[in-house]
Amino acid sequence: xxxxxxxxxxxxxxxxxxxxxxxxxxxxxxxxxxxxxxxxxxxxxxxxxxxxxxxxxxxxxxxxxxxxxxxxxxxxxxxxxxxxxxxxxxxxxxxxxxxxxxxxxxxxxxxxxxxxxxxxxxxxxxxx
Amino acid sequence: xxxxxxxxxxxxxxxxxxxxxxxxxxxxxxxxxxxxxxxxxxxxxxxxxxxxxxxxxxxxxxxxxxxxxxxxxxxxxxxxxxxxxxxxxxxxxxxxxxxxxxxxxxxxxxxxxxxxxxxxxxxxxxxxxxxxxxxxxxxxxxxxxxxxxxxxxxxxxxxxxx
Numbered sequence: 001x002x003x004x005x006x007x008x009x010x011x012x013x014x015x016x017x018x019x020x021x022x023x024x025x026x027x028x029x030x031x032x033x034x035x036x037x038x039x040x041x042x043x044x045x046x047x048x049x050x051x052x053x054x055x056x057x058x059x060x061x062x063x064x065x066x067x068x069x070x071x072x073x074x075x076x077x078x079x080x081x082x083x084x085x086x087x088x089x090x091x092x093x094x095x096x097x098x099x100x101x102x103x104x105x106x107x108x109x110x111x112x113x114x115x116x117x118x119x120x121x122x123x124x125x126x127x128x
Numbered sequence: 129x130x131x132x133x134x135x136x137x138x139x140x141x142x143x144x145x146x147x148x149x150x151x152x153x154x155x156x157x158x159x160x161x162x163x164x165x166x167x168x169x170x171x172x173x174x175x176x177x178x179x180x181x182x183x184x185x186x187x188x189x190x191x192x193x194x195x196x197x198x199x200x201x202x203x204x205x206x207x208x209x210x211x212x213x214x215x216x217x218x219x220x221x222x223x224x225x226x227x228x229x230x231x232x233x234x235x236x237x238x239x240x241x242x243x244x245x246x247x248x249x250x251x252x253x254x255x256x257x258x259x260x261x262x263x264x265x266x267x268x269x270x271x272x273x274x275x276x277x278x279x280x281x282x283x284x285x286x287x288x289x290x
Contacts, residue, residue: 082230083133095163098139101146104149105145
């Protein structure tokens with residue numbers, strides 16, 4: 001889930017790809033139609049389309065040689081929903097908590113190690 | 129009535145350490161918030177009715193204020209709080225950048241020991257949410273983890289992968 005979300009968000013992070021999605025929101029379009037507003041080569045546009053396709057944000061029509069691209073709204077809705085945002089917030093926090101705990105435990109072990117090396121445990125002096 | 133949404137995570141640290149990381153405001157500031165953000169705890173009063181207020185600098189440049197109210201505090205095992213956004217003065221405010229975000233989200237964190245590690249279960253349910261917010265909540269759930277069953281499956285996979 002988190003990987004899929006990462007894929008969606010990184011696909012959405014680019015202004016050209018957002019513009020392509022905005023164009024597809026008006027209706028399906030072929031690659032040459034999509035290219036028109038951008039001062040870009042076809043391979044460059046195709047690369048963006050591939051990223052969007054991999055993220056599940058668009059699909060390719062199977063009929064006809066032009067394979068018109070279509071907007072897949074489900075993934076977009078999911079990324080925009082507050083539940084997804086809330087989940088991503090906590091997933092991100094928990095990754096950092098994991099690191100924080102690992103670092104503090106390592107620090108503890110280091111301190112214990114030092115103490116046991118430099119201050120041998122005193123013998124039974126205090127025992128009544 | 130909506131079922132709560134559940135997120136489960138296993139941590140390779142004893143339960144008292146995970147509890148301390150949640151309940152010491154300094155420790156909390158070290159991990160609370162997504163990667164690249166920095167958090168500051170403005171208030172942290174760990175008792176039922178007490179406030180937990182924070183300010184977070186998000187990597188996208190925004191400053192986000194939060195205001196949580198503790199409902200239940202059971203040392204080492206359970207925290208319940210009402211989760212809200214806030215304005216600069218600390219008053220509950222709508223989410224600064226999303227539409228259809230519930231004003232209050234009831235959240236529960238449960239800490240369970242397992243094999244020397246800790247399993248954290250985070251549960252949330254929107255409170256006083258509009259029909260639209262609830263619809264989003266219901267729609268999004270099955271596609272993500274499918275509630276309890278899905279989360280435990282996810283946990284199994286996570287543990288198997290270790």
